Every structure is written in structure tokens, then in C-alpha cells.
Amino acid sequence: MNLKGRVALITGASSGIGWQTALAFAEKGARLAVTARSADKLHELADLIRKKGGECFVAPADVTDADSVRQAAELVGNHYARIDILVNNAGFGVFKPVLEMDMQTVEEMMNVNYFGMVRFIQAVVPIMIRQNFGHVVNVASLAGFMAAPTHGAYAATKFAVIGLSEALREEVRPQGILVSTVNPGPIDTPFFERADLNHIPPIARRFMLKPDKVAQSIVRAIEQEIPQVVIPGGMVPVIKIKALMPNLFARGTGKLYRRKP
Helix, strand or coil, rough: CCCCCEEEEEEECCCHHHHCCCCCCCCHHCEEEEECCCCCCCCHHHHHHCCCCCCCEECCCCCHHHHHHHEEEEEHHHHHHHCEEEEECCCCCCCCCCHCCCCHHHHHHHHHHHHHHHHHHHHHHHHHHHHHCEEEEEEEEHCCCCCCCCCCCHHHHHHHHHHHHHHHHHHHHHHHHHEEEEEEECCCHHHHHHHHHHHHCHHHCCEEECHHHHHHHHHHHHHHCCCCEEEEEEEEEEHHHHHCHHHHHHHHHHHHCCCCC
């Protein structure tokens, strides 16, 4: 897909990966629609894009509220008369052992990271089906392939994202719609204002990427029609090793994550 002139709706656009993805799309000539709960930050982003000659429509929404999501999708669809790309990026993480995680936080993470994604898919993909064209990008995580100690509840949400994406990919392919997952490791974003960075091994912290790297991977997934992107790419062999030797891999990961910083 050539992004020039395409309408892209990005969730969780008020900071981090979503913010950088909006800027990356704007540089490619896409027409943006951005959504998050923080209207002020969205307008700040829209102003920045417009100053650079781009087009950006602000549609604040709460991904945990089905009515809010439907209204945002309708506003964007009515404004642009189409939606070509949906980037499901909204999400957060809390890292604690399973037995110490309170249920309210577990439910909140699932509601935002997984159900929020489903709500936007159900609101936007029917528009794409009417167009016979579209691309959905779901931002998952390396945690969707491997669940380390203290990451269980968060990883469960990302396992769910990857599973639903695999099914959706084949369900909507006949209607001309593509589905990709983008799976980053630790990224230097406001995500870690809530997630405890001390629950990431020191070696992983040394290689934390900036959100613009993920944004470029999202662009590449769309332009090259790639169903699954892993960031950094060097983690692909690790995922394969885990699939071949799950018990041995789990023990090694457990030792790594239990090691004191």
C-alpha cells in the first residue's frame, strides 16, 4: 500500500508509539485520525502535523467504552468518507507476580489491551468491508510469544491480541483486508510510568528502542503487506527456540528474570 492520501486511524495516539506513528504516517502523506482519552494531547499532535502541511482529525475516545469507540469511528468515517488503516496501539502494562496482582488491574489491562482492540475492530472493519479495502495493524508485544515471571497478566493480553489477529486475518482476507501484528520488545515510552522497569532484565534495558523505530516498523508492515513483524528482528530466533524447547526456555527465562539487577 502507498500511504499517500490514505486515511489512517490510530488509537493511543497521545504519546509514545501512537504519537510517533501518526508523525511517520503524516510524512508519508497519509490523512490522519487520532484517538485517545487525552483530547489536549491529541490537539497538540494534530497542530504539529498541520504545521508540517499534513491533515489530522481528532476524535477522542475511551477504548473501554463501546459507545465512545463507535462514536469515534463514525466521526472519522463521516469526516473522511472512508478508513483505510486502523492501528490498534492503545495499551498499558503492570508487572507483578500472578499471586500478587489485584483482579481490578488484571481486568483493566484486558479491557484496554484486548477488548479495546476488539471494540475498534468491530467498529472500523465493517467500513473497510464496504470499501473492499483496508489494513488493520494490531500492536502486540514480544510478551505475546513468551511470558516471563511477573509479566503473566500483561502477557495474557498480548497472547490474546496475537490469537485474535491470526483468526481475523483469514476471516477478512476475502474482503480485501489485511491484518498485521507488530511485536516490539521494551520501548522507551510513558508505558514505563506505570510498568516497573525493574522487572525488565538489565540486558534487555540496555537494548531498549525508541518509539520511532516501532512507528517505522508499522509503516513497513503496511507498505510491504507483512503479516507479522518482530522488533528487534534478532528476537525471531529466540521465539523459534522457545517454540522448539518450551520447558528449557522457560527455566532459563525464569533464572534471568529472578536475577537481581
